[in-house]
Amino acid sequence: MQTIFTREALYELVWSTPVKTLAVEYGISDVAFAKTCKQHFIPLPPRGHWAKLEAGKKVYRQPLPSRGLGMPRDVSFGGSRWEYYGPLPKNLTEIDLRPPPPFDETLDTLRAAIAKRIKKPTMARDLAMAHPIIRRFIEADAPRRKKYLASSYRSFYDAPYFDSPFEQRRLRLLNALFLCLEKNDARVTSSGKNPRDFSVRVGLTDVSISIDDPKAERTSWHGSDIAKPASTPMIARIGPGTAVDGLPMTWQDTAQEKIEAHLADIVINVLIAAENTCRQKEFSHYNWLVNRKADLIERAEKQRLEAEQAERERRIKEEKARVDRLLSEARALRDADEIRSYVALVRARNDTSRDPVPDDRLAQWATWALEQADRIDPVVSRRFLLNED
Incomplete structure (x- = not known):
């Protein structure tokens, strides 16, 4: 069962009730509860806080810090990580949905504040002190380089992936970006050995970043062009590359300026892109709830109309059955x-017959015939009263 709090409400809660008590109440471990609070920058009472409070001693209450970039304004416990928005509230049709309040800062204002504290990333001359992801690429390339150099027949299929001037420049660019991002509370991850697409987690929000040749993106790993020059144009993209509130998310080498001149902008806009994605998710969640509520109301109304139609048809069918039974009874009475x-x-004809049937035989027949009449007679059997039900 998912439970959702605003950061402010959860902050008040954890400073009024011990975490162990709250964890039991909401069906999760106290470790998971505390970890979630830490993720959302919600301070918890220190060890001994509740004992001091019970003893009447003065305690210090740590203030609630500002929400981090890419962090939602609400905190959820429970639910499945596979559900993007979490489960639907059971009483959704009864909830008065209201759009999320506007954020305190615009993205432009936020960007200006971030720009003041971020130092321009520096391109290292070599990769001796590389970011772990870059170092992993380089180390994985060493066996290929050794085999390639030892071979008498050197095929580009066996060439090392990152020895070309183009790839070296790309690795140095990525290294500068990654080191700067991680200094600013972002975490970079990569799957596989393709240095084109990476995921940057800011808060609890992921955005992708890529640097590649705009004309020949590296999607095949059967070989490497070790002679590809560093002057080959490159393009850097955040996510799909679409501008966010007028802020660029794509940078490309030009004759006048290289991507290296925009490293700080790229880092800043990665953070802004994550914050924007986080904000958009909040509003899209609201719209999702609105649409789901409308669907549930429409479905309930449809079911109500179908039930009413089925009831009308049942009554018509029932009334027709009663009329048919009434007509059947009328025919039975006539019969x-x-x-x-x-x-x-x-009997009358037998009395005047020249050769009458003996009285005992006629009486026997008449008794049987009148019994049949009484059997089918709805008045005698009181069967006609069944139509009153």
């Missing part, structure tokens, strides 16, 4: 009266 009339007519 019963016709049998009785027939019996009376037979």
Whole structure:
């Protein structure tokens, strides 16, 4: 069961009730509860806080710091990590949904504040002190280089991936960006050996970043062009490269200026892109809830109309069945009266017959015939009263 708090509400909660008590109440471990608070920069009471409070001693309450970049304004416990927005509230149709309040700072204002504290990334002359991801690429290339240099027939399929001037420049660019990003509380990850796409986690939000040749993106790893010059144009992209609130997310080498001149802008805009994605998720979550609520209301209304239609059809069918039964009973009554009339007519004709049927045989037959009349007669059997139900 997912539980959602605003940061402010959770802050008040953890300073009024011990975490161990809250963890039991919300069905998670106290370690997971504390870890989630730490992720959202929500300070917890230090060891001994509750004992001091119980003893009537004065305690210090650490203030709630500002929300970090890329961090949501709400904190959720429980739910599945596979659910992008989390489970739907059970009483969604009864909830008065309101759009999220505006954020305190615009992205432009936020960018200006970030720009003041970020130092321009520096391009190292070599990669001796490389970022771990870059170092892993270089170390993985060593066996290929050794085999390539020892071979009498050197094929580009066996060439090291990162020995070309182009690849060396790319690794140095990425290294400068990664080191600067991690100094500013962002974490870079990479899967595989392709130095083109990387994921940068800012807070709890991921954005991708890539640097590549705009005309020949490196998607195949069957070989390497070890002669590719460093002057080959490069393009850097954050996410899909689409501008965010007028802020560029794509930079490309030109005759006048190289990507190296925009390293600080790239770092700053990676942080801004993550914050924007975090904000957009909050509003898209609200829109998702609005649409799901409308769908549930529409579905409930459709089910109500279908139920009403089914009830009308049931009543029509039931009334038709009652009328059909009534007509059947009327026919049965006519048939019963016709049998009785027939019996009376037979008796009268037998009395004037030249060769009458003996009385005992006629009486036996008449008794049987009148019993059949009574059997089908709905009045005698009281069957007609069943139509009152």
